[in-house]
Amino acid sequence: MSRVLIVGAGLTGSLCACLLRREMNNKVHIVVWDKSRGSGGRMCTSRSSDSLSHSADIGAQYITATHEYAQSHKSLYSELLSSGVLHPLDCVVEGLRHQDGSKNYVAPLGMSSVVKHFLRESGADLFLEHHVTGLYRRGASWEVHRTQGGSERFDSVVLTMPVPQILQLQGDLQDMLSAKQREQLDGVAYSSRFALALFFSPGVDIDVPWAARYYNNYNDSNNTKCICYVTVEPRKRGTEGDAACGPSLVVHTSALFGLQHVEQDKEEVQSIVLQELDKLLPGLPQPVGIKCHKWRYSQVLTSVPNCPGHMTILEHPLLVCAGDAFSHSNFDGCVESALSVLGVFKASIRQECQ
Known part of the structure; x- marks a missing residue:
């Protein structure tokens, strides 16, 4: 063998x-x-240290299947949907650019559950x-x-x-x-970006009308070139009704910001992102935990x-x-x-x- x-x-x-x-x-x-200490790669899911909060997807947020790939990779999509690893993305995502015939899917247990599913199916000996x-x-x-x-x-x-x-x-x-x-x-060239996960206590309400929002319009006076995406994790996943866990908020910086700050200390970047987040969402409750992750190799720009x-x-x-x-x-x-x-x-x- x-x-x-x-x-x-x-x-x-x-x-x-x-x-x-x-x-x-x-x-x-x-x-x-x-x-790493966990599987998932750029589909990793992080959890707050107090374990009272929802986990947070700090990499990929959901999966978009074009009509062509939904057909050519039908068996894998069917497998993930039938096993409950994926569900249709059924929430308000402001600024999402829709593609004709495409479908979006979210992982209720976090995006790393997709990777863990295939690892379990493989029977491979996994060493972290x-x-x-x-x-x-x-x-x-x-x-x-x-x-x-x-x-x-x-x-x-x-x-x-x-x-x-x-x-x-x-x-x-x-x-x-x-x-x-x-x-x-x-x-080969990659974009770089930072992801910030804010964890909140059970019962805290994140008072926004959406599950996720893209901040792509730099002409918007309420926008910043630092932040390109924000999501309320349990709302995005369709698990907001779990009262035992607090919500989490995930912030992704723009590729331009990532390029400018990729060599900077994470604590310094975290402070900048939090200041910009306060401009976008003033009055956010105080989080019980914050994690900042640097994606030096985020998405492939030149393959x-x-x-x-x-x-x-x-x-x-x-x-x-x-x-x-x-x-x-x-x-x-x-x-x-x-x-x-x-x-x-x-x-x-x-x-x-x-």
Whole structure:
């Protein structure tokens, strides 16, 4: 049985693990490593330290399915809807730009529940706080090193973290990249932004007429270039009736603000965002907790050209790069990437059998 390491427990990594398990059940032993303390990647869900508040989605907020992807990825959408992981987004979202034929879905238990669903289905061995630092070829396998010390060997490796982090890896990867591949990877660009989660005590009412609002019109005298989106989490998810938990408010900064402040200390940025939030929503109740998260790699602005879904660095032993940088930054982009990785593994198995 081939040992496969998937680096990154985000959406692409979890989908890769799930699809490999379903298509190649008795041929692979799947292991997933992630450097964070929890799974989800940019679909992570955070919770206040006092556990009295609703959790907060500090990355992706909901999933938009175009008519085309709703058909081509119908089985995955049906699976998530039938299992209750996703529900239709049924609330007031001011400033939302609707696309013809598209549908929006929200995760009642938080966006990380989508990733956790696919990880459960994969049966993979999940190891958190496993930060990969280097890849070294050892004959027909890869020796993978991590910051916590020690190393393990795998027959195949799939890298799903942001491209700049892939390029920082030590070992033999750098020498195996062709000049063209390095140029393609060097050209990837991401936006950066900050997310602020404000947690409130049970019984607190957030007195706004919407569940979420986009602040895109910079000509609006009540707007700021700092903040681009605000949501009341339980209202967005349709779980506002849970009186045992307090509400939470999530604020996303604009890409322009993120670019200007990406190297700044999070505490300083938090102060700026709170000041701007007070201008937009004066009189907010006092939160019992606040979390500020920096998304250095938020959404892909420039993807890898001519590599739909993945880039194969080496075929034997197999080393593949995948993720939204090889497609586009949404649910269906990650699905497309994971499906392309599955195709690579199927082709590799066929070659071995010939």
